[in-house]
Amino acid sequence: MMRVKLFYFAKVREALGVDREEIDLVSSIETVADLVDFLKSRGSVWHTTFSEVSSIRMAVNQEIVEDGHAIRANDEVAFFPPITGG
Amino acid sequence: MTVHIQEGLFDLYTIAQKLKKLHNSGASVTFEGYVRDFDLEQDKLDVLELEHYPGMTEKALLDIELLASQRWNLDDVYIVHRYGKLKVGEPIVGIIVFSKHRKEAFEACHFIIDFLKTDAPFWKKEITNQKSYWVEAKKLDDEEKKKWN
Numbered sequence: 001m002m003r004v005k006l007f008y009f010a011k012v013r014e015a016l017g018v019d020r021e022e023i024d025l026v027s028s029i030e031t032v033a034d035l036v037d038f039l040k041s042r043g044s045v046w047h048t049t050f051s052e053v054s055s056i057r058m059a060v061n062q063e064i065v066e067d068g069h070a071i072r073a074n075d076e077v078a079f080f081p082p083i084t085g086g
Numbered sequence: 087m088t089v090h091i092q093e094g095l096f097d098l099y100t101i102a103q104k105l106k107k108l109h110n111s112g113a114s115v116t117f118e119g120y121v122r123d124f125d126l127e128q129d130k131l132d133v134l135e136l137e138h139y140p141g142m143t144e145k146a147l148l149d150i151e152l153l154a155s156q157r158w159n160l161d162d163v164y165i166v167h168r169y170g171k172l173k174v175g176e177p178i179v180g181i182i183v184f185s186k187h188r189k190e191a192f193e194a195c196h197f198i199i200d201f202l203k204t205d206a207p208f209w210k211k212e213i214t215n216q217k218s219y220w221v222e223a224k225k226l227d228d229e230e231k232k233k234w235n
Contacts, residue, residue, distance in 0.1 A: 010137050010209035011220045059207070062142035078139060082223030085136070085167065085208025086119055086179050086199060 001026065002073035004035075009080035012056065015049045025071070032058050033067035035077065055081050087155065087163050089147040091138065093170040098180040101164065109161040111184040115191040117199050119179040121172050129214040136169045136178070139207035143167070150201045154183070157197070158190040165198065167208065197234055203227040 001024040013019050029035050036056075040047045050056060059078040060069055071077065090096070098118050106114065121134045151163045161184040168178055181198050185191040210221040 007139070009139055009207070010211075014220075059139075059142060062139070062145050064205075078142070080139070080207065081209060081220065083204055083207055084210045084221045084223050085138070085206050086203045 007078040090166040113188040115195040117181040133213040135211040
């Protein structure tokens with residue numbers, strides 16, 4: 001088991017109704033894509049939100065990553081929609 | 087190089103005057119972005135709410151300043167960006183670039199706002215008296231950034 005911090009922002013945060021959590025991942029979860037599959041299994045809202053691939057961006061330890069990125073213990077993983085600042 | 091993330095208003099002109107005294111620059115270019123008074127559907131906007139990712143925001147903006155400094159010969163770069171509830175007409179973002187010559191300052195300032203639009207983790211929610219919704223990212227913003235490749 002490895003512990004990770006998860007953060008959700010903007011539309012993703014509102015859809016899921018949670019802004020942050022800490023969870024223990026089973027060892028079969030090795031990449032961000034594996035983590036997304038696990039989150040999808042939590043229920044219909046989670047499944048819908050994480051199935052809209054084009055509308056989800058991911059960051060690990062505050063750097064934007066692709067879904068093949070490896071996850072390590074104590075990582076900070078964030079999910080959010082495409083950026084609209086400035 | 088400086089990055090400021092804040093809820094409150096800023097006065098870009100005063101900041102530029104202070105920074106100018108620190109450098110022997112030949113030119114500065116400033117960019118300031120404001121809250122428009124209409125949303126994408128032309129409804130009258132009351133409030134713009136900006137959410138951000140504390141920590142990553144600062145890191146992303148410093149990375150952009152660093153990229154610009156590697157590409158052009160700059161004396162200083164300053165970025166200020168607000169979050170929280172913003173009213174129509176108020177400033178959202180300010181950028182100041184100092185350099186020896188105007189060309190570097192113009193180009194670097196343009197580069198910084200184009201990268202900020204796609205790389206700095208901010209999200210806008212438009213609130214009118216009828217409804218509120220998250221602003222969708224524009225494809226044009228990605229294209230503007232790619233032009234710098």
